[in-house]
Amino acid sequence: MKKTYILFTSLFAFLLTGCDFLDKNPDMRASIDTKQKVQLLLVSAYTNGNSGPIMEFSSDNIIDNNAPDKYGKCRSLLPLDKMYDEIFGWEPVVSSGAQDSPKYLWDANYVAIAAANQALKAIERLEAQGIDMSAEKGEALLIRAYHHFMLVNVFCQAYRTDELSKQDLGIVYMTEPETTVKPKYTRPSLTDTYNNIKKDLEEGLQLVSDNYYTVPKYHFNVAAANAFAARFYLYHREWEKVVECADKVLGTDDATVLSKLFDHHYEHIVCTDIEQSMNAWIDVKSPSNLLIYTTMSQAPYTNFADYGRYQSKDAALDYSLTGKGPCWGDRNLVGALSVWSIGSDQYGSFLGKFYYLFEFTDKVNGYGYIHGVTRAFTCDELLLNRAEAKVYLNNLDGATNDLRLWCENMNVNKKVMTMNADSTVKLNRTIIKNFYTQNAGTPFAPELHNMEMVPNDSMRISPEQLPLIHCCLHFRRIECFHDGQRWCDLKRYGIEITHQQGKDPLKTLKWNDERRAIQLPQEVILAGMTPNPRTDMSLPTSGSATTTTPPSEPTVTIFPVGLGSVSKATK
Numbered sequence: 001m002k003k004t005y006i007l008f009t010s011l012f013a014f015l016l017t018g019c020d021f022l023d024k025n026p027d028m029r030a031s032i033d034t035k036q037k038v039q040l041l042l043v044s045a046y047t048n049g050n051s052g053p054i055m056e057f058s059s060d061n062i063i064d065n066n067a068p069d070k071y072g073k074c075r076s077l078l079p080l081d082k083m084y085d086e087i088f089g090w091e092p093v094v095s096s097g098a099q100d101s102p103k104y105l106w107d108a109n110y111v112a113i114a115a116a117n118q119a120l121k122a123i124e125r126l127e128a129q130g131i132d133m134s135a136e137k138g139e140a141l142l143i144r145a146y147h148h149f150m151l152v153n154v155f156c157q158a159y160r161t162d163e164l165s166k167q168d169l170g171i172v173y174m175t176e177p178e179t180t181v182k183p184k185y186t187r188p189s190l191t192d193t194y195n196n197i198k199k200d201l202e203e204g205l206q207l208v209s210d211n212y213y214t215v216p217k218y219h220f221n222v223a224a225a226n227a228f229a230a231r232f233y234l235y236h237r238e239w240e241k242v243v244e245c246a247d248k249v250l251g252t253d254d255a256t257v258l259s260k261l262f263d264h265h266y267e268h269i270v271c272t273d274i275e276q277s278m279n280a281w282i283d284v285k286s287p288s289n290l291l292i293y294t295t296m297s298q299a300p301y302t303n304f305a306d307y308g309r310y311q312s313k314d315a316a317l318d319y320s321l322t323g324k325g326p327c328w329g330d331r332n333l334v335g336a337l338s339v340w341s342i343g344s345d346q347y348g349s350f351l352g353k354f355y356y357l358f359e360f361t362d363k364v365n366g367y368g369y370i371h372g373v374t375r376a377f378t379c380d381e382l383l384l385n386r387a388e389a390k391v392y393l394n395n396l397d398g399a400t401n402d403l404r405l406w407c408e409n410m411n412v413n414k415k416v417m418t419m420n421a422d423s424t425v426k427l428n429r430t431i432i433k434n435f436y437t438q439n440a441g442t443p444f445a446p447e448l449h450n451m452e453m454v455p456n457d458s459m460r461i462s463p464e465q466l467p468l469i470h471c472c473l474h475f476r477r478i479e480c481f482h483d484g485q486r487w488c489d490l491k492r493y494g495i496e497i498t499h500q501q502g503k504d505p506l507k508t509l510k511w512n513d514e515r516r517a518i519q520l521p522q523e524v525i526l527a528g529m530t531p532n533p534r535t536d537m538s539l540p541t542s543g544s545a546t547t548t549t550p551p552s553e554p555t556v557t558i559f560p561v562g563l564g565s566v567s568k569a570t571k
Contacts, residue, residue, distance in 0.1 A: 032122035038136050039212060041122070042219070045115035045143045046293040049108025049554060050372050051150050053100045053299035054518065055484030057087045060443065060497040061477070063316050064088060065309050065347060067500040074503065077347070080298060080307035088310050089501050090509060092519040092534075099298045099554075103521035105154060107554040109147040110174065116143040117177045138207025142220040145200035146228060146376075148173055148193065153484075155532065156190050157517045158491035159235055160454045165190040169517070169532060173197075187530045194236060205229055217284050217292055223249045224291035227377035234385045235492065237458055242389035246382050249290070257405050260379040262288040264336045265412040267352065277338050277352025282373040290377040296554070297372035300356035303342055311348025312481075319443035320477050321349065326435035327407055327427045336410040337478075354482040380406065380479050388472040391465050399468050400429050406475055429468070436470040445470040449494030449511035469493075491516050 032041055056062060065075045079085055082095040097103035119140045123133040148171065157168045170193030172185045208225045210216045217224070230245040250257050267280040282292060301307055317323065321339055339349045353375065360368040387402035404427040411425055436445040448469070450459040461469055473493070477486050490497060494511030501507060509515060517532045525531045 032118065033125070035126065035131060035133065035136070038119050038122050038126070038133065041115060041119045042136065042139055042143065045112050045119060045140070047108045047112040047147055047150070048294070048296045049105045050100060050295040050297040050299065050374055051105055051109075051154050052374070052482060052484035053297065053302075054087055054102065054105065054154060055487035056482060057084060057310060058090060058518065059484075059487045059490060061312055061316050061320065061481060061486050062088065062310050063313050063348075064499070064501050065311055065313065066502045068503065069314070075309075077305075077309040078307055079309045080302045084302070084310050085501075088499060089507065090499070090513075090515040092522065094522050097521070097523070099296050101521070102154070102518060103523055104554050106151070106521050106524060109151050111554065112147045113144055113174050114177060116140045116147070117174060120144075121177055134207045135209035135212055138204045138209065138225075139220045141200045141204030142208060142225055142228065144175075145197045145204060145232075146220070148200075149197050149228075149232060152190070152193055152197070153488055154518050155520055156193070158453070158488070159190060159194055159237075161456070161458065162191045162195075164454065165194065166192075169530065170194070182527075185529070197232065198236070201229055201232055215284060217289055220291065224377050227290050227379075227382045230382055230385050230389075231377070234389060235488070237392075239389040239392045243386055243393065246386035246389075249382055250379060250386065254401070254405060257379075257383065257402075258409060260287045261383070261406075261409040262286060262378065262380050264410055268336060268338050268412055271338060271352070274340055274352055274355055277340070278355040278357075278373075281351070281353035282375065288379045289375055290379065290382075292373055292375050294357070295372045295374050296369060297356070298370065300354060300370060300372060303340075303348075303350050303354065305343035305347050308342060308347035311342065312350060313346070313348040315443070317349055319474075321351070321481060323444075325407075325474070326432050326471060327425060336412050351481060375483070380409070381476070381483075381485070384472055384476050384479055388469065388476075391468045391472065394465075396429060396464065396468060399472075400427065400432065403427060403432070403468070403471055403475060406479070432471050433467040436467040436474075444474055446495050449496070452511060453494045 032038055065077050068074050081098055083093045083098065083101050085091075086093045086095060093102050120137065123137050123140065127133050127137075151171045155171055157165075159165050160168075166189045168190040170188045170190040172187060173193055173196040175196075204220070205225050208220055208222055210221045213219050213221065220228070226245040226248045230242045230249075233239075233241040233245065250260060263280070263286065267277055271277045271280050280286075283289065284292060302310060312321070317339075321337060338352055340352065342348050342350070353373075357371040357373065358368055359371060360366075362368065383402055383406055387399045387406075390396075390399035390402065404425050407427055408425045439445050441447070445467075448461070448466075450461060453459065473489055473495075476489060480486060489495070490509075496511055497509050499507045499509075514533050514535065519525075519532050519534070520529060
């Protein structure tokens, strides 16, 4: 009886005094109701996932150290994570949802998109109050377009034409904040996804401004927005627009272009250790860097011999960082790039931009988070994008000059072929034609399956254009090493590659292989999202083909520091 009385009187007292509590909004989320709050929200709207590793480990920039080498020798090295076995083997990743996995990238990009959508909703309300939110809206639209574009590059086939790409699966394009549990979505066509990206990109491009940024290169500034547009238009094959956007950033005068490219002389000559090299690559003051942001990524730990199974080595390097080129001899380009070797036994090599920053959570035991820094857009890549577009516009001399400028900037050791005393790089159409024709059939000039992919004039390459396209792809392979763009180029041109994994039979990725679209995360498939087609699906599926669960906040892993040593290559 006594207990009953106490509970009753407590409840009565609550009813008498709790009215104020009931009048309050129980939703404890911050209300985005000012211009400044929108700006702060957009700071967090950039992904903390790095799509570079999954695309890089799928490409021909990586080999398996456990496969027999030219002497028949095999190693017994461990991968950093079981998922690298699956990624390198072009298999669905079912073993891990760790950093750099499909699950992590899926969640990280959609979380960023959700933040952009929340900002856009707030912007809509503030604009209704007469507040100018043009710059913030431009950034939010570009963020939304960019992260969908990143998802498309990983989880979808390459764009072909609007008509042909209607046959390929795109990814769900989110334009509203998610407000329901277990929402239902249907994957649209790749054409629909590209059209949505283009709509947001072009609207954002008209609105974006540098005026309110403290550090513009941490945001979608005007130059970064144009560089994004140039890459999108390159993949979408709108050549005139590629050149137009690139010109706005680079200019058209040779001296102006060179002043905006990466300082290889400083990185190679002045920087004496790996941390200095990394800092040179990611320097916010570098005129080359247009947009940079940090990511949570375990992939840099693959650079240590402890986890040395999958590395950049042998043919992967011979046809990229340390190989010959049209205007430099065998291995001379190492003189322009600090190529760092892994361990004394040469497990592999990497560039300083693929190192890491370490955030300690426990200094005593040496534990913390490792961060990578993504150079999302650079002037150097933009220059090569412009060169490729000029080839299709039949401006072959203009394309050649852009390629020459890229080499000129690389020529820090004066070993590139020059024109007499003025040391200007000697690169012309004849030299390009001779080099890539001579090396036809090799990774310098692989067979392109562009006409099988797109049997119309939009991808037709004339005999005069072909060597220049090979040159663009070769230089892009070097420039974008570690960034994942090589995988996109392999897809765009239907270039076939092979992977030798352990002692298994050689695996070939054909030009029309379904595995060029990396499989969706198993959690997303099991929730009901339509998977990418596979002739032999190894993943179970359940539920409706139109449902999925919203992405979760990506989880992060704590790592120990100091797992190995590196040294500068001396080749």
